[in-house]
Amino acid sequence: MIEDDPLSAIENILTGKISISSKTPQSTSRLERPKGQSTSADVLAKELKYLIQTFSLGDFITDYEQMSKVLLILEELQKNEKSLSLAQQAFIKAFRLFIKKAVTHRKECYIAGVKKVELNRAKEDILLKLQETKNTQEQITTSIFNANNRVIEISSCIEQLEEQLSKLKEERETFQLAINEGEKQRETLKNDSIVWAHQAKDLVFDLAEIEAKVKILGEQHEADKDAYVQFRASFPF
Incomplete structure:
Protein backbone atom coordinates (compact mmCIF):
# COMPACT_ATOMS: atom_id res chain seq x y z
CA MET A 1 0.00 0.00 0.00
CA ILE A 2 2.89 2.38 0.79
CA GLU A 3 4.37 2.09 -2.71
CA ASP A 4 0.96 2.55 -4.38
CA ASP A 5 -0.15 5.61 -2.40
CA PRO A 6 2.57 7.04 -0.10
CA LEU A 7 0.52 10.15 0.74
CA SER A 8 -2.35 8.05 2.08
CA ALA A 9 0.11 5.87 3.96
CA ILE A 10 1.64 8.92 5.62
CA GLU A 11 -1.82 10.23 6.50
CA ASN A 12 -2.75 6.87 8.03
CA ILE A 13 0.45 6.89 10.08
CA LEU A 14 -0.24 10.39 11.35
CA THR A 15 -3.85 9.59 12.28
CA GLY A 16 -2.87 6.35 14.01
CA LYS A 17 -4.52 4.00 11.50
CA ILE A 18 -1.08 2.49 10.90
CA SER A 19 1.13 2.23 13.96
CA ILE A 20 4.85 2.92 13.84
CA SER A 21 7.15 1.13 16.23
CA SER A 22 10.86 0.69 16.50
CA LYS A 23 10.44 -2.64 14.71
CA THR A 24 9.42 -0.96 11.41
CA PRO A 25 12.07 -2.12 8.90
CA GLN A 26 12.09 1.03 6.77
CA SER A 27 12.56 3.29 9.78
CA THR A 28 14.85 1.36 12.11
CA SER A 29 17.38 0.65 9.40
CA ARG A 30 18.45 4.28 9.54
CA LEU A 31 18.05 4.71 13.28
CA GLU A 32 20.26 1.76 14.30
CA ARG A 33 23.39 2.71 16.18
CA PRO A 34 26.41 0.71 17.30
CA LYS A 35 26.06 -0.98 20.67
CA GLY A 36 26.91 1.30 23.51
CA GLN A 37 25.98 4.51 21.68
CA SER A 38 23.38 6.69 23.46
CA THR A 39 19.77 6.71 22.29
CA SER A 40 18.85 9.57 24.63
CA ALA A 41 16.59 12.49 23.81
CA ASP A 42 19.66 14.57 22.96
CA VAL A 43 20.77 12.12 20.28
CA LEU A 44 17.25 11.93 18.84
CA ALA A 45 16.96 15.71 18.89
CA LYS A 46 20.25 16.08 17.03
CA LEU A 72 9.54 7.69 14.72
CA ILE A 73 11.94 10.24 16.20
CA LEU A 74 9.04 12.46 17.26
CA GLU A 75 7.31 9.47 18.84
CA GLU A 76 10.47 8.51 20.76
CA LEU A 77 10.98 12.10 21.90
CA ALA A 90 5.76 22.21 22.84
CA PHE A 91 7.91 22.23 19.72
CA ILE A 92 7.70 18.45 19.30
CA LYS A 93 3.89 18.46 19.61
CA ALA A 94 3.49 21.48 17.34
CA PHE A 95 5.86 20.11 14.70
CA ARG A 96 4.12 16.72 14.63
CA LEU A 97 0.73 18.43 14.21
CA PHE A 98 2.20 20.65 11.50
CA ILE A 99 3.51 17.66 9.54
CA LYS A 100 0.08 16.02 9.74
CA LYS A 101 -1.65 19.13 8.41
CA ALA A 102 0.94 19.66 5.68
CA VAL A 103 0.41 16.12 4.38
CA THR A 104 -3.36 16.67 4.40
CA HIS A 105 -3.00 19.96 2.53
CA ARG A 106 -0.76 18.36 -0.09
CA LYS A 107 -3.19 15.47 -0.63
CA GLU A 108 -6.21 17.78 -0.86
CA LYS A 129 -22.05 19.27 -28.02
CA LEU A 130 -23.49 22.77 -27.86
CA GLN A 131 -21.51 23.83 -30.93
CA GLU A 132 -22.66 20.79 -32.86
CA THR A 133 -26.25 21.49 -31.83
CA LYS A 134 -25.92 25.11 -32.86
CA ASN A 135 -24.67 24.13 -36.31
CA THR A 136 -27.48 21.63 -36.76
CA GLN A 137 -30.03 24.14 -35.53
CA GLU A 138 -28.78 26.72 -38.04
CA GLN A 139 -29.14 24.21 -40.86
CA ILE A 140 -32.70 23.36 -39.79
CA THR A 141 -33.58 27.06 -39.47
CA THR A 142 -32.28 27.70 -42.98
CA SER A 143 -34.26 24.78 -44.32
CA ILE A 144 -37.42 26.02 -42.61
CA PHE A 145 -36.83 29.53 -43.89
CA ASN A 146 -36.39 28.31 -47.45
CA ALA A 147 -39.45 26.09 -47.16
CA ASN A 148 -41.54 28.98 -45.85
CA ASN A 149 -40.45 31.16 -48.74
CA ARG A 150 -41.40 28.44 -51.15
CA VAL A 151 -44.83 28.06 -49.51
CA ILE A 152 -45.43 31.79 -49.99
CA GLU A 153 -44.41 31.59 -53.63
CA ILE A 154 -46.67 28.61 -54.23
CA SER A 155 -49.62 30.30 -52.49
CA SER A 156 -49.20 33.27 -54.79
CA CYS A 157 -49.07 31.01 -57.82
CA ILE A 158 -52.30 29.27 -56.73
CA GLU A 159 -54.12 32.59 -56.90
CA GLN A 160 -52.74 33.32 -60.36
CA LEU A 161 -52.75 29.87 -61.87
CA GLU A 162 -55.98 28.03 -61.18
CA GLU A 163 -55.11 25.34 -63.72
CA GLN A 164 -52.07 24.34 -61.72
CA LEU A 165 -53.91 24.40 -58.42
CA SER A 166 -53.91 20.65 -57.80
CA LYS A 167 -50.21 20.21 -58.51
CA LEU A 168 -49.19 23.23 -56.48
CA LYS A 169 -51.32 22.10 -53.53
CA GLU A 170 -49.55 18.76 -53.49
CA GLU A 171 -46.17 20.45 -53.64
CA ARG A 172 -47.18 22.84 -50.87
CA GLU A 173 -48.26 19.91 -48.70
CA THR A 174 -44.87 18.32 -49.17
CA PHE A 175 -43.08 21.44 -48.03
CA GLN A 176 -45.49 21.85 -45.13
CA LEU A 177 -44.64 18.37 -43.93
CA ALA A 178 -40.97 19.28 -44.17
CA ILE A 179 -41.63 22.36 -42.06
CA ASN A 180 -43.49 20.34 -39.44
CA GLU A 181 -40.73 17.78 -39.31
CA GLY A 182 -38.16 20.54 -39.02
CA GLU A 183 -40.10 22.14 -36.19
CA LYS A 184 -40.21 18.84 -34.35
CA GLN A 185 -36.48 18.37 -34.77
CA ARG A 186 -35.80 21.93 -33.69
CA GLU A 187 -37.98 21.51 -30.60
CA THR A 188 -36.15 18.30 -29.72
CA LEU A 189 -32.80 20.01 -30.13
CA LYS A 190 -34.05 22.96 -28.11
CA ASN A 191 -34.97 20.68 -25.21
CA ASP A 192 -31.60 18.95 -25.45
CA SER A 193 -29.89 22.35 -25.51
CA ILE A 194 -31.72 23.39 -22.36
CA VAL A 195 -30.50 20.27 -20.56
CA TRP A 196 -26.93 20.83 -21.76
CA ALA A 197 -27.10 24.50 -20.82
CA HIS A 198 -28.04 23.55 -17.24
CA GLN A 199 -25.23 21.00 -17.19
CA ALA A 200 -22.82 23.63 -18.49
CA LYS A 201 -23.96 26.05 -15.80
CA ASP A 202 -23.39 23.46 -13.07
CA LEU A 203 -20.01 22.55 -14.50
CA VAL A 204 -18.89 26.17 -14.68
CA PHE A 205 -20.04 26.68 -11.08
CA ASP A 206 -18.25 23.54 -9.89
CA LEU A 207 -15.15 24.51 -11.84
CA ALA A 208 -15.14 27.98 -10.30
CA GLU A 209 -15.42 26.44 -6.83
CA ILE A 210 -12.63 23.94 -7.44
CA GLU A 211 -10.40 26.61 -8.98
CA ALA A 212 -10.93 28.74 -5.88
CA LYS A 213 -10.17 25.72 -3.71
CA VAL A 214 -7.01 24.96 -5.69
CA LYS A 215 -5.93 28.58 -5.25
CA ILE A 216 -6.60 28.52 -1.51
CA LEU A 217 -4.83 25.19 -1.07
CA GLY A 218 -1.94 26.43 -3.17
CA GLU A 219 -1.66 29.50 -0.94
CA GLN A 220 -1.92 27.27 2.12
CA HIS A 221 0.89 25.11 0.75
CA GLU A 222 3.05 28.21 0.32
CA ALA A 223 2.12 29.27 3.86
CA ASP A 224 3.10 25.79 5.07
CA LYS A 225 6.50 26.27 3.46
CA ASP A 226 6.94 29.57 5.29
CA ALA A 227 5.81 27.95 8.53
CA TYR A 228 8.26 25.15 7.99
CA VAL A 229 11.07 27.68 7.57
CA GLN A 230 9.99 29.26 10.86
CA PHE A 231 9.96 25.88 12.59
CA ARG A 232 13.41 25.22 11.19
CA ALA A 233 14.66 28.61 12.37
CA SER A 234 13.11 28.23 15.84
CA PHE A 235 14.37 24.70 16.50
CA PRO A 236 14.99 24.79 20.26
CA PHE A 237 17.68 22.14 20.50
Whole structure:
Protein backbone atom coordinates (compact mmCIF):
# COMPACT_ATOMS: atom_id res chain seq x y z
CA MET A 1 0.00 0.00 0.00
CA ILE A 2 2.89 2.38 0.79
CA GLU A 3 4.37 2.09 -2.71
CA ASP A 4 0.96 2.55 -4.38
CA ASP A 5 -0.15 5.61 -2.40
CA PRO A 6 2.57 7.04 -0.10
CA LEU A 7 0.52 10.15 0.74
CA SER A 8 -2.35 8.05 2.08
CA ALA A 9 0.11 5.87 3.96
CA ILE A 10 1.64 8.92 5.62
CA GLU A 11 -1.82 10.23 6.50
CA ASN A 12 -2.75 6.87 8.03
CA ILE A 13 0.45 6.89 10.08
CA LEU A 14 -0.24 10.39 11.35
CA THR A 15 -3.85 9.59 12.28
CA GLY A 16 -2.87 6.35 14.01
CA LYS A 17 -4.52 4.00 11.50
CA ILE A 18 -1.08 2.49 10.90
CA SER A 19 1.13 2.23 13.96
CA ILE A 20 4.85 2.92 13.84
CA SER A 21 7.15 1.13 16.23
CA SER A 22 10.86 0.69 16.50
CA LYS A 23 10.44 -2.64 14.71
CA THR A 24 9.42 -0.96 11.41
CA PRO A 25 12.07 -2.12 8.90
CA GLN A 26 12.09 1.03 6.77
CA SER A 27 12.56 3.29 9.78
CA THR A 28 14.85 1.36 12.11
CA SER A 29 17.38 0.65 9.40
CA ARG A 30 18.45 4.28 9.54
CA LEU A 31 18.05 4.71 13.28
CA GLU A 32 20.26 1.76 14.30
CA ARG A 33 23.39 2.71 16.18
CA PRO A 34 26.41 0.71 17.30
CA LYS A 35 26.06 -0.98 20.67
CA GLY A 36 26.91 1.30 23.51
CA GLN A 37 25.98 4.51 21.68
CA SER A 38 23.38 6.69 23.46
CA THR A 39 19.77 6.71 22.29
CA SER A 40 18.85 9.57 24.63
CA ALA A 41 16.59 12.49 23.81
CA ASP A 42 19.66 14.57 22.96
CA VAL A 43 20.77 12.12 20.28
CA LEU A 44 17.25 11.93 18.84
CA ALA A 45 16.96 15.71 18.89
CA LYS A 46 20.25 16.08 17.03
CA GLU A 47 19.10 13.60 14.42
CA LEU A 48 15.76 15.40 14.07
CA LYS A 49 17.56 18.71 13.71
CA TYR A 50 19.77 17.23 11.00
CA LEU A 51 16.75 15.97 9.07
CA ILE A 52 14.91 19.30 9.36
CA GLN A 53 17.97 21.24 8.23
CA THR A 54 18.70 18.81 5.39
CA PHE A 55 15.29 18.14 3.85
CA SER A 56 12.61 20.53 2.65
CA LEU A 57 8.91 20.17 3.42
CA GLY A 58 8.36 18.78 -0.06
CA ASP A 59 11.04 16.13 0.55
CA PHE A 60 9.28 14.90 3.68
CA ILE A 61 5.84 14.79 2.07
CA THR A 62 7.01 12.84 -0.98
CA ASP A 63 9.64 10.62 0.68
CA TYR A 64 7.84 8.02 2.80
CA GLU A 65 11.05 6.67 4.30
CA GLN A 66 12.21 10.07 5.55
CA MET A 67 8.72 10.89 6.82
CA SER A 68 8.58 7.60 8.72
CA LYS A 69 11.96 8.33 10.22
CA VAL A 70 10.90 11.78 11.42
CA LEU A 71 7.66 10.41 12.87
CA LEU A 72 9.54 7.69 14.72
CA ILE A 73 11.94 10.24 16.20
CA LEU A 74 9.04 12.46 17.26
CA GLU A 75 7.31 9.47 18.84
CA GLU A 76 10.47 8.51 20.76
CA LEU A 77 10.98 12.10 21.90
CA GLN A 78 7.41 12.26 23.18
CA LYS A 79 8.01 9.04 25.10
CA ASN A 80 11.01 10.74 26.72
CA GLU A 81 9.35 14.13 27.11
CA LYS A 82 10.16 14.19 30.83
CA SER A 83 13.77 14.81 29.88
CA LEU A 84 12.79 17.74 27.64
CA SER A 85 12.10 21.34 28.52
CA LEU A 86 8.58 22.72 28.21
CA ALA A 87 9.62 24.64 25.10
CA GLN A 88 11.05 21.48 23.56
CA GLN A 89 7.92 19.49 24.40
CA ALA A 90 5.76 22.21 22.84
CA PHE A 91 7.91 22.23 19.72
CA ILE A 92 7.70 18.45 19.30
CA LYS A 93 3.89 18.46 19.61
CA ALA A 94 3.49 21.48 17.34
CA PHE A 95 5.86 20.11 14.70
CA ARG A 96 4.12 16.72 14.63
CA LEU A 97 0.73 18.43 14.21
CA PHE A 98 2.20 20.65 11.50
CA ILE A 99 3.51 17.66 9.54
CA LYS A 100 0.08 16.02 9.74
CA LYS A 101 -1.65 19.13 8.41
CA ALA A 102 0.94 19.66 5.68
CA VAL A 103 0.41 16.12 4.38
CA THR A 104 -3.36 16.67 4.40
CA HIS A 105 -3.00 19.96 2.53
CA ARG A 106 -0.76 18.36 -0.09
CA LYS A 107 -3.19 15.47 -0.63
CA GLU A 108 -6.21 17.78 -0.86
CA CYS A 109 -4.36 19.97 -3.35
CA TYR A 110 -3.59 16.93 -5.50
CA ILE A 111 -7.21 15.71 -5.37
CA ALA A 112 -8.50 19.17 -6.22
CA GLY A 113 -6.13 19.36 -9.19
CA VAL A 114 -7.40 16.04 -10.52
CA LYS A 115 -11.00 17.20 -10.05
CA LYS A 116 -10.23 20.39 -11.93
CA VAL A 117 -8.90 18.42 -14.90
CA GLU A 118 -12.02 16.24 -14.90
CA LEU A 119 -14.33 19.26 -14.79
CA ASN A 120 -12.42 20.98 -17.58
CA ARG A 121 -12.78 17.89 -19.75
CA ALA A 122 -16.50 17.71 -19.01
CA LYS A 123 -16.83 21.39 -19.83
CA GLU A 124 -15.09 20.92 -23.18
CA ASP A 125 -17.41 18.00 -23.99
CA ILE A 126 -20.49 20.11 -23.26
CA LEU A 127 -19.14 23.01 -25.33
CA LEU A 128 -18.51 20.65 -28.23
CA LYS A 129 -22.05 19.27 -28.02
CA LEU A 130 -23.49 22.77 -27.86
CA GLN A 131 -21.51 23.83 -30.93
CA GLU A 132 -22.66 20.79 -32.86
CA THR A 133 -26.25 21.49 -31.83
CA LYS A 134 -25.92 25.11 -32.86
CA ASN A 135 -24.67 24.13 -36.31
CA THR A 136 -27.48 21.63 -36.76
CA GLN A 137 -30.03 24.14 -35.53
CA GLU A 138 -28.78 26.72 -38.04
CA GLN A 139 -29.14 24.21 -40.86
CA ILE A 140 -32.70 23.36 -39.79
CA THR A 141 -33.58 27.06 -39.47
CA THR A 142 -32.28 27.70 -42.98
CA SER A 143 -34.26 24.78 -44.32
CA ILE A 144 -37.42 26.02 -42.61
CA PHE A 145 -36.83 29.53 -43.89
CA ASN A 146 -36.39 28.31 -47.45
CA ALA A 147 -39.45 26.09 -47.16
CA ASN A 148 -41.54 28.98 -45.85
CA ASN A 149 -40.45 31.16 -48.74
CA ARG A 150 -41.40 28.44 -51.15
CA VAL A 151 -44.83 28.06 -49.51
CA ILE A 152 -45.43 31.79 -49.99
CA GLU A 153 -44.41 31.59 -53.63
CA ILE A 154 -46.67 28.61 -54.23
CA SER A 155 -49.62 30.30 -52.49
CA SER A 156 -49.20 33.27 -54.79
CA CYS A 157 -49.07 31.01 -57.82
CA ILE A 158 -52.30 29.27 -56.73
CA GLU A 159 -54.12 32.59 -56.90
CA GLN A 160 -52.74 33.32 -60.36
CA LEU A 161 -52.75 29.87 -61.87
CA GLU A 162 -55.98 28.03 -61.18
CA GLU A 163 -55.11 25.34 -63.72
CA GLN A 164 -52.07 24.34 -61.72
CA LEU A 165 -53.91 24.40 -58.42
CA SER A 166 -53.91 20.65 -57.80
CA LYS A 167 -50.21 20.21 -58.51
CA LEU A 168 -49.19 23.23 -56.48
CA LYS A 169 -51.32 22.10 -53.53
CA GLU A 170 -49.55 18.76 -53.49
CA GLU A 171 -46.17 20.45 -53.64
CA ARG A 172 -47.18 22.84 -50.87
CA GLU A 173 -48.26 19.91 -48.70
CA THR A 174 -44.87 18.32 -49.17
CA PHE A 175 -43.08 21.44 -48.03
CA GLN A 176 -45.49 21.85 -45.13
CA LEU A 177 -44.64 18.37 -43.93
CA ALA A 178 -40.97 19.28 -44.17
CA ILE A 179 -41.63 22.36 -42.06
CA ASN A 180 -43.49 20.34 -39.44
CA GLU A 181 -40.73 17.78 -39.31
CA GLY A 182 -38.16 20.54 -39.02
CA GLU A 183 -40.10 22.14 -36.19
CA LYS A 184 -40.21 18.84 -34.35
CA GLN A 185 -36.48 18.37 -34.77
CA ARG A 186 -35.80 21.93 -33.69
CA GLU A 187 -37.98 21.51 -30.60
CA THR A 188 -36.15 18.30 -29.72
CA LEU A 189 -32.80 20.01 -30.13
CA LYS A 190 -34.05 22.96 -28.11
CA ASN A 191 -34.97 20.68 -25.21
CA ASP A 192 -31.60 18.95 -25.45
CA SER A 193 -29.89 22.35 -25.51
CA ILE A 194 -31.72 23.39 -22.36
CA VAL A 195 -30.50 20.27 -20.56
CA TRP A 196 -26.93 20.83 -21.76
CA ALA A 197 -27.10 24.50 -20.82
CA HIS A 198 -28.04 23.55 -17.24
CA GLN A 199 -25.23 21.00 -17.19
CA ALA A 200 -22.82 23.63 -18.49
CA LYS A 201 -23.96 26.05 -15.80
CA ASP A 202 -23.39 23.46 -13.07
CA LEU A 203 -20.01 22.55 -14.50
CA VAL A 204 -18.89 26.17 -14.68
CA PHE A 205 -20.04 26.68 -11.08
CA ASP A 206 -18.25 23.54 -9.89
CA LEU A 207 -15.15 24.51 -11.84
CA ALA A 208 -15.14 27.98 -10.30
CA GLU A 209 -15.42 26.44 -6.83
CA ILE A 210 -12.63 23.94 -7.44
CA GLU A 211 -10.40 26.61 -8.98
CA ALA A 212 -10.93 28.74 -5.88
CA LYS A 213 -10.17 25.72 -3.71
CA VAL A 214 -7.01 24.96 -5.69
CA LYS A 215 -5.93 28.58 -5.25
CA ILE A 216 -6.60 28.52 -1.51
CA LEU A 217 -4.83 25.19 -1.07
CA GLY A 218 -1.94 26.43 -3.17
CA GLU A 219 -1.66 29.50 -0.94
CA GLN A 220 -1.92 27.27 2.12
CA HIS A 221 0.89 25.11 0.75
CA GLU A 222 3.05 28.21 0.32
CA ALA A 223 2.12 29.27 3.86
CA ASP A 224 3.10 25.79 5.07
CA LYS A 225 6.50 26.27 3.46
CA ASP A 226 6.94 29.57 5.29
CA ALA A 227 5.81 27.95 8.53
CA TYR A 228 8.26 25.15 7.99
CA VAL A 229 11.07 27.68 7.57
CA GLN A 230 9.99 29.26 10.86
CA PHE A 231 9.96 25.88 12.59
CA ARG A 232 13.41 25.22 11.19
CA ALA A 233 14.66 28.61 12.37
CA SER A 234 13.11 28.23 15.84
CA PHE A 235 14.37 24.70 16.50
CA PRO A 236 14.99 24.79 20.26
CA PHE A 237 17.68 22.14 20.50
